[in-house]
Structure formats: C-alpha cells, structure tokens
Amino acid sequence: MKKYAITLLNALAVFAGLLLLWQGLDLLLHLPAYMLPTPLAVGRAVVTRFPSLVTSLAITSEEAAGGLAASIVVGLLIALIFAQFRWMRRMFYPYTILLQTVPILAVAPLILMWVGPGTLSVTVVAFIICLAPIIANATQGLISVEPNLVHLFLMHNASRLQILTRLRLPHAVPGLFVGIRIAAGISVIGAITGELFAGSSRVGEGGLGYSILYASAQLQTDYLFALVLAATVLGFAFFFAVMFLEWYFLHDWHESARTMTEE
Amino acid sequence: MLTLSNVSKRYGSSPPVLEQIDLVIDQGEFVSLIGPSGCGKSTLLKLISGLTSPGSGSILVDGKTPVNARKTISYIFQDATLLPWRTVSRNVGLGLELEHVSRESRKQKVDSLIELVGLSHVARAYPRQLSGGMKMRVSVARALATAPHLLLMDEPFGALDEMTRDRLNEELLRLRAEQHWTAVFVTHSVAEAVFLSTRIIVLAPSPGRIAEEITIPLPFPRTSVTRESEQFESFVTEVSRALRGVHSA
Numbered sequence: 001m002k003k004y005a006i007t008l009l010n011a012l013a014v015f016a017g018l019l020l021l022w023q024g025l026d027l028l029l030h031l032p033a034y035m036l037p038t039p040l041a042v043g044r045a046v047v048t049r050f051p052s053l054v055t056s057l058a059i060t061s062e063e064a065a066g067g068l069a070a071s072i073v074v075g076l077l078i079a080l081i082f083a084q085f086r087w088m089r090r091m092f093y094p095y096t097i098l099l100q101t102v103p104i105l106a107v108a109p110l111i112l113m114w115v116g117p118g119t120l121s122v123t124v125v126a127f128i129i130c131l132a133p134i135i136a137n138a139t140q141g142l143i144s145v146e147p148n149l150v151h152l153f154l155m156h157n158a159s160r161l162q163i164l165t166r167l168r169l170p171h172a173v174p175g176l177f178v179g180i181r182i183a184a185g186i187s188v189i190g191a192i193t194g195e196l197f198a199g200s201s202r203v204g205e206g207g208l209g210y211s212i213l214y215a216s217a218q219l220q221t222d223y224l225f226a227l228v229l230a231a232t233v234l235g236f237a238f239f240f241a242v243m244f245l246e247w248y249f250l251h252d253w254h255e256s257a258r259t260m261t262e263e
Numbered sequence: 264m265l266t267l268s269n270v271s272k273r274y275g276s277s278p279p280v281l282e283q284i285d286l287v288i289d290q291g292e293f294v295s296l297i298g299p300s301g302c303g304k305s306t307l308l309k310l311i312s313g314l315t316s317p318g319s320g321s322i323l324v325d326g327k328t329p330v331n332a333r334k335t336i337s338y339i340f341q342d343a344t345l346l347p348w349r350t351v352s353r354n355v356g357l358g359l360e361l362e363h364v365s366r367e368s369r370k371q372k373v374d375s376l377i378e379l380v381g382l383s384h385v386a387r388a389y390p391r392q393l394s395g396g397m398k399m400r401v402s403v404a405r406a407l408a409t410a411p412h413l414l415l416m417d418e419p420f421g422a423l424d425e426m427t428r429d430r431l432n433e434e435l436l437r438l439r440a441e442q443h444w445t446a447v448f449v450t451h452s453v454a455e456a457v458f459l460s461t462r463i464i465v466l467a468p469s470p471g472r473i474a475e476e477i478t479i480p481l482p483f484p485r486t487s488v489t490r491e492s493e494q495f496e497s498f499v500t501e502v503s504r505a506l507r508g509v510h511s512a
Contacts, residue, residue, distance in 0.1 A: 146344070148340045149346070151340070155312060155338045157361070166361070
C-alpha cells in the first residue's frame with residue numbers, strides 16, 4: 001500500500017506541474033477566456049457553480065453505474081449460457097463482437113427514439129457499450145478451465161451444477177474483473193455520449209454530457225473545463241472502485257490482485 | 264479387484280492406442296505401468312477411471328463398470344490440480360464436499376489427512392504459497408480423503424526434483440501400509456517403479472500392448488535403505504533391460 005501512495009504522489013506532482021505550465025502559457029499568450037481559460041478561472045468556476053456541477057456529476061454517475069451494473073448481471077447470464085451450451089456459443093458469440101464494433105454515437109439517437117428521452121435511455125446506452133467486454137471476458141473465464149480439473153470433478157461424480165458453481169464460476173472471477181475494469185471506464189463515456197443526445201427535462205440542468213453541450217453553446221468555457229474535469233474524475237473513481245473490489249475479492253489467491261499489494 | 268479383458272482403444276480413425284490388453288490386478292497390489300511415450304499408459308488409466316470408454320473389451324472395478332465404481336476410485340493427476348481459490352483444507356475436502364459429506368465429518372477427515380501428509384502448519388494457506396512437493400501432498404491427501412479402494416496415479420511426482428520425489432515415494436508407501444488401497448501408478452522412472460511396486464507392467468508402443476510383467480518381491484516396509492540394496496539394483500537392471508527391448512523393437 002505504501003508503494004501505491006508513492007505512485008499516487010508522483011501522478012499528483014505531474015498534474016501540479018502541468019497546471020503551472022498552463023497558467024504560465026496564459027501569461028505569455030493572453031488568449032481570450034472563451035478560447036482557453038486559466039486554471040484559476042476553471043477553479044473559480046468549480047467553486048461558484050459547485051452545486052450544479054455536483055448535480056450533473058450525480059446524474060451521470062447514476063446512469064453510468066446503472067448501465068455498468070446491468071451489463072454485469074446480463075453479461076454474466078449470457079456468458080453462463082454460452083459456457084453451458086456450445087451450440088449457443090457458436091451461433092451467438094460472433095454477435096457480441098458486433099456489439100463492440102457498433103458505433104455508439106450512431107446508435108444513441110435510435111435508443112433515444114425507442115426508449116424515450118431521459119436518464120433511462122442514457123443508462124441503456126451505457127449498458128450497451130459495457131456489455132461486450134463483460135460477455136467476452138466472463139465467457140473466456142468460464143470455458144478455459146483446465147481439462148484435468150473437470151476430470152477431477154467428474155471422478156467425484158460432480159453434477160453439472162457443481163462443476164459450474166464450484167469450478168467454472170470461481171475460475172471466471174479474475175477474467176470477469178478484467179471485463180468489469182474495461183467496462184467501468186467506458187460506462188462513463190457511454191453515459192456522457194447518451195446525454196449529448198438525450199437532453200434534459202429541465203433547462204440548464206442535466207448530466208455532464210448535457211451540461212457540456214449547454215456550456216459550450218453559452219461560451220462558458222471555464223465551466224466547460226470544470227465539467228470535463230468532473231467527467232475525468234468520475235472515470236477515475238469508477239476505475240479505482242473496481243480495482244479495490246478486485247483486490248478485495250482476489251488478493252488471497254490470484255496473482256493479478258497480489259501484485260497490487262506487493263509490487 | 265480390477266479386471267481388464269481384451270481392451271482396445273483408438274481415437275477416431277487413427278491407429279489403435281491400446282490393443283488387446285488383458286490385465287488382472289488383485290486387492291492390495293501396487294502395479295506400475297512403465298513404457299516409452301505413446302504406449303498408452305495414460306490412456307489405460309483414463310479407461311480404468313471411466314474418463315474415456317474402450318472401443319472394445321470390458322473393464323470391471325470391484326465387479327462394476329468404471330463409471331459406477333467412481334465412488335471408490337481416486338485419481339491423482341500429473342500436476343497437483345488444486346483449486347487456487349481454496350485453502351489447503353478446503354482443497355483436501357473438495358471430494359467429500361462434492362459427495363455431500365456433512366461438514367463435521369468432513370472437517371474431521373480433512374484434519375486427520377492433512378496431519379498424515381504433514382501439512383498441518385499450512386492448512387489455511389493458499390496453493391500459490393506452497394512448493395511443488397507440498398502441492399502434490401495436498402493432491403494426495405485430497406485423493407485419499409474419500410477413502411478409495413483404488414488409487415490411480417498418472418506420473419504424480421514427475422515434475423518434482425529427485426530428493427522430493429524419493430521422500431514422497433516413501434510417504435506414499437507409509438500411507439498405503441495404513442490404508443490398504445490398491446494402486447495403479449504410471450511413471451517414466453524405473454527406480455520409482457521398482458521402489459513402489461509389487462508388480463511392474465512394461466508396455467510396448469504402437470499399438471500399446473503389454474510386453475512384459477515383472478514381479479517385485481522386495482519386502483515391505485521399504486525405506487531409503489531399500490534403494491541401496493543389491494536386490495533393488497538388480498530389479499532396476501531387469502526392468503531397464505525390458506524397457507530397452509521395447510524401445511528397440
């Protein structure tokens with residue numbers, strides 16, 4: 001954990017250095033505030049508009065988390081079906097790759113049309129973008145069990161259910177977490193993309209994506225920067241939350257989680 | 264205890280892996296299968312365990328088909344095949360758990376077996392914390408936990424260094440003296456086969472068939488002293504010669 005703190009300090013130092021550089025650049029070039037606000041101006045925007053910033057952040061994180069959670073549940077169910085029935089896997093697995101290659105920007109307006117404007121359709125967009133990595137990684141984990149382990153279970157007359165719950169599922173957990181880690185990052189992107197189309201039920205109030213559109217239309221560039229910052233922070237928060245869960249569940253036995261503590 | 268009559272096996276349309284194997288193993292025997300690679304030693308174990316079925320011929324374990332006899336058979340694989348997410352005790356208890364043995368009697372059996380293989384101090388450790396030899400001990404304890412009549416072992420100590428392997432061989436014989444199971448043991452090592460076995464079956468390749476049977480009447484208990492005896496040496500020589508014959512054929 002100490003190494004962890006040092007890594008974090010290093011990253012923060014780089015961040016502070018970049019801020020200084022940025023502020024210095026402004027002193028040199030004197031760009032108008034709507035082109036490039038100074039870090040101080042952005043900081044001011046964060047402070048003065050903190051309540052609406054937090055509201056946007058809350059809306060977006062709810063949508064992203066909802067989409068992510070739904071994708072974990074549905075993705076794992078689909079992976080379980082794929083793992084149990086080879087013919088299902090043969091027939092439908094290729095379509096999960098399609099799910100990954102579909103441009104979400106093009107699909108988002110469609111979903112909005114079908115589901116209707118509001119947070120639900122944004123959640124659906126996040127859900128769709130998260131689904132593919134969950135299905136792919138969970139399926140891989142469920143089916144890549146060493147044959148001799150299956151033989152071992154068979155020698156004890158294990159049922160199909162026992163092989164699933166005591167062998168395949170625990171074996172798939174590390175892979176599932178790889179999928180969740182990828183999905184957590186893109187869930188925020190999915191939610192913001194959805195919001196760019198979904199609009200808001202009230203003027204000037206909505207998720208980060210909506211507020212970004214609004215702020216840019218109003219040339220409130222300092223607030224726009226504040227929103228982008230918030231989106232980044234949200235992505236980070238999701239990523240670290242998943243990292244923590246992964247460490248919590250796997251550090252006893254799995255190498256990937258162990259290196260986090262012992263590196 | 265175990266009867267194979269006229270057993271043949273081929274995979275698909277390729278030439279047979281095993282042809283016309285006739286073999287009777289009595290209660291309490293320790294039989295090693297030895298032979299060059301491709302002679303079907305491992306396939307023979309898979310057949311006895313019912314993990315694959317023979318193309319023709321019949322196999323009876325305690326008068327039952329292999330699949331029906333599974334409750335009394337344990338299989339020890341080449342690698343330890345431990346579940347990395349389970350502690351040593353929970354790995355040892357796996358078979359009992361799958362066979363729905365109650366928690367209390369499971370704990371009792373698991374504890375005594377872990378003690379028997381000398382792993383009490385790491386009972387709560389995870390496999391990744393163990394050495395290769397310790398992992399194999401866990402695997403042996405897990406196999407014995409279900410009180411098998413027949414123990415099938417597929418080169419269980421092949422990946423270990425010689426010192427560890429010798430020690431585990433001695434421990435295996437000590438366990439056998441206490442528990443009286445019958446063993447079929449696949450190995451590449453002549454010395455290991457001679458040390459452990461009451462009888463050695465030398466298999467010839469393509470197609471796999473029984474070339475020679477050598478009885479090893481060395482007295483039990485066998486210890487490290489046994490390995491230094493002249494008798495032991497002469498059996499090693501005899502088996503090696505039989506193996507050479509099979510190779511050059």
